[in-house]
Amino acid sequence: xxxxxxxxxxxxxxxxxxxxxxxxxxxxxxxxxxxxxxxxxxxxxxxxxxxxxxxxxxxxxxxxxxxxxxx
Numbered sequence: 719x720x721x722x723x724x725x726x727x728x729x730x731x732x733x734x735x736x737x738x739x740x741x742x743x744x745x746x747x748x749x750x751x752x753x754x755x756x757x758x759x760x761x762x763x764x765x766x767x768x769x770x771x772x773x774x775x776x777x778x779x780x781x782x783x784x785x786x787x788x789x
Contacts, residue, residue, distance in 0.1 A: 732768040734758075739765070 735755060739747050755767035 730771065732770050734766065734768045737765050737767065738763055 735750065737743070737747055737750060750765075750767055753769060754773070755769045758766045758768055760766075
């Protein structure tokens, strides 16, 4: 996936995600389970997870990662 290559290029070992599960976001948030993100913490309803750039994820164009400040 493009974002995995970007992480490697910038020498960032992980992609970190903060996610608040709500009835509206529950279906889309399932992607974190599907791609086996590692849960780091859960605080006040917000889950912080990460995935290393070495994790193999199919490049099926189902998700897009936008890095802050790149658009």
